Amino acid sequence: MQFRGESVSIQAAADRAGVDVAQIRRWAAIDGLEIQRRGHVETVILDRVMALSASARRRSSGGSRDALRARLADAASVDNPSVSGLQELARDRHPHK
Numbered sequence: 001m002q003f004r005g006e007s008v009s010i011q012a013a014a015d016r017a018g019v020d021v022a023q024i025r026r027w028a029a030i031d032g033l034e035i036q037r038r039g040h041v042e043t044v045i046l047d048r049v050m051a052l053s054a055s056a057r058r059r060s061s062g063g064s065r066d067a068l069r070a071r072l073a074d075a076a077s078v079d080n081p082s083v084s085g086l087q088e089l090a091r092d093r094h095p096h097k
Contacts, residue, residue: 007043010035016046017053027052029093 014021024044028035033048 004047006046007036007038008046010042010044013044013046013049017049019049019053019056023053023056024049 008016010021010024014024017024024033025035027033027049028044032052033044035042035044037043
């Protein structure tokens with residue numbers, strides 16, 4: 001049973017929505033949803049992940065060209081396109097690496 005606004009682990013949300021965890025992290029990186037920490041577990045609102053995955057499926061159902069457009073639409077815009085700025089952005093998004 002799913003409750004409105006239910007928080008679940010990222011892995012559980014990925015499994016239910018039919019996407020990979022990396023996609024959920026990409027959506028979070030562009031402020032599509034918020035990842036919260038509860039102890040050692042990262043959680044997301046399942047409704048939001050389901051909505052984003054449904055939207056992505058609708059956009060990508062028209063073939064490879066439309067799939068590419070959908071991916072580009074989901075790409076984050078960067079204020080500072082310099083190499084050092086991009087490296088800093090990458091470090092901020094993936095602090096564990």
